[in-house]
Amino acid sequence: MITLNELKHQSKACTCGNNHYDILIDNIVISxxxxxxxxxxxxxxxxxxxxxxxxxxxxxxxxxxxxxxxxxxxxxxxxxxxxxxxxxxxxxxxxxxxxxxxxxxxxxxxxxxxxxxxxxxxxxxxxxxxxxxxxxxxxxxxxxxxxxxxxxxxxxxxxxxxxxxxxxxxxxxxxxxxxxPKEMIAAGFADMIGKYTSLADWKFSHLVADEPYCPLSARLTQEALDGCVNSVEQIIQAEKDGIKILMESLIQSGLAMLLVGHSSPASGGEHHLSHFWEMDFIKNAKTQVLHGAKVGVSTQLVLDLYKNQMLELIYSDDKLQELSTNKADAVLKQQDELVQVLKALPNSSDIAAMLKSLQGAVTPSDLGIPSELVSESLRKAHKLRDRYTMLKFWNEHVGLHEYV
Ligand SMILES: [Zn+2]
The missing domain is CATH 3.40.50.1970 (Rossmann fold)
Structure with a gap:
């Protein structure tokens, strides 16, 4: 994990041009x-x-x-x-x-x-x-x-x-x-897994909608994610080393958010789905499920959309030109980089396998989320936030009729 001193130093040296917030934390002890x-x-x-x-x-x-x-x-x-x-x-x-x-x-x-x-x-x-x-x-x-x-x-x-x-x-x-409890450890891991799509969405929103982006914050989040995934075996065993790496990853992801003063590095379409489900649970007075457990499930849904339909659309000059909007033009302009971003993402089956071995929730039904709510959230959850995620782009341009 990056030390506070090193973080403050790197923050000062960062040339992304955005305002970096002062890190007010003066002591982090994980031991x-x-x-x-x-x-x-x-x-x-x-x-x-x-x-x-x-x-x-x-x-x-x-x-x-x-x-x-x-x-x-x-x-x-x-x-x-x-x-x-x-x-x-x-x-x-x-x-x-x-x-x-x-x-x-x-x-x-x-x-x-x-x-x-x-x-x-x-x-x-x-x-x-x-x-x-x-x-x-x-x-x-x-x-x-x-x-x-x-x-x-x-x-x-x-x-x-x-x-x-x-x-x-x-x-x-x-x-x-x-x-x-094992389910809480699995939820923490799953919240980290959500960084695959949140980081991809952040990059997308920057390239296509010019939202502020900080490579330092993105790198810290990516390192935290990679550290966690590389130690999945130790985390599954709930060994001290594994739990330490998981906690350090979670804290480092939090630090990356602090640096930029918003949650874009750590929260994209997958978190919007999770928030949508949570609100529905509250409306219907259902017992809540862990935040991370929802994120682990929603990340797979978002990955399926991004790695399949979205990637196919980004590949297609004709389709993007046909859409004929500023955003679609921007996607076309950034085509190469966006293809790289999406190709680097794991498949949802890889995520499912990890969550399964952690005894975490894998599918919406594991969480008591009916398929109608899944469909509704894929169509509406992007409206919960201004962020220009790929989920938002997809809904604004193509729509998710096939999920209905
Ligand atoms: Zn989260």
Whole structure:
């Protein structure tokens, strides 16, 4: 994983021409005994009052240990346990955001998020809105958003990502992460797998719609993805080395997002499908499935579209000319590079095989997603974001009638 110093150095040297955000994180610890470093960090920052936010489960796994350590160090602390909704889920929605804010006394110096991705999103949002910094303590390597700025939250049934704040520090304790449920490890891996299509979409949006692009951020994301895929065997065994690489990949992907201040490197058409499904689950009061699990499945659907129909279209000068739009002309102009981008992508069957060996979800039906919802999302999910993904191009120019 790139070090913070190296990242800051490379960020300064980057010549992409875009505004690079200051990386506010000053400490990332991914090791055994990372929890033991929380108190020394609080002391070094002279934080005197701390609010811990967890849910019942993550409190059992880690929260209680942290409160004990903090209490022993005579640092004042309070704890708030977020309650699940009627479906038994802790979801990042209005209710949870208010609940978290109620759990952050106005005089605390810092908030500690103890949990997986959802708790981090809730705390990222609530702490930022209350003008408090926060510290990340992940309890499972399940998602790549721990250290990014974006908080995807659901307001009135619509899932949107708001740019809030990154944590000041991350303490990821391997002795805890290694005990995470297999499905959460598979979900973290699957969230990384989504970078195949998010990176391709980012490049596409840059070449075709002139959206801002940063080769440094793209390279960091690609390296994180490759590191993860190359270590799939160790991750399957849930060996410490494998879990460490997975967590480092997830954190590095988060750093790549921080650098550019948005989630384009890590979120393309595959994430839009996942958000669409999540919103549908909420509308129908269905129990949520893990973010990464959805991304692993949606990545395969998007890969099938991109590597087959989309690639065929990009190859065809005649068809592109016939479409006769500015965007189709831009695709034609960038034809060679786009063909390379798409040809470099893996096949969906390769992804399915990896997810299967990780005992993760492979197909929409594994997640309880009916085929009508799959079709609808392939036709509509691109509208959730402005980003000019290939999914958007395809829908605007050709349409996905064959999926109906
Ligand atoms: Zn994701």
């Amino acid at each position: 055994d005994q990372a929890l033991q470093q929380v108190v020394p960090y609080l002391e070094s920052k002279q934080f005197k009052k701390v609010a811990i936010i967890a849910d019942e489960h993550t409190d059992d796994v880690v929260g209680k240990t942290i409160s004990n350590l903090i209490r022993e160090a005579n640092i004042a602390n309070s704890k708030s346990i977020l309650q699940p909704n009627a479906q038994g889920d802790v979801v990042a929605d209005e209710a949870a955001l208010i609940e978290a804010m109620l759990g952050i006394p106005r005089d605390v110096d810092v908030v500690i998020a103890v949990g997986s991705g959802t708790i981090h999103d809730i705390v990222r949002f609530a702490s930022f809105k209350m003008g408090k910094p926060f510290i990340s303590v992940p309890t499972a390597p399940s998602v790549d958003g721990f250290n990014s700025m974006g908080a995807p939250v659901i307001i009135k049934g619509v899932k949107l990502t708001y740019q809030m704040q990154s944590p000041l520090a991350v303490f990821a304790d391997l002795s805890i992460l290694i005990g995470a």
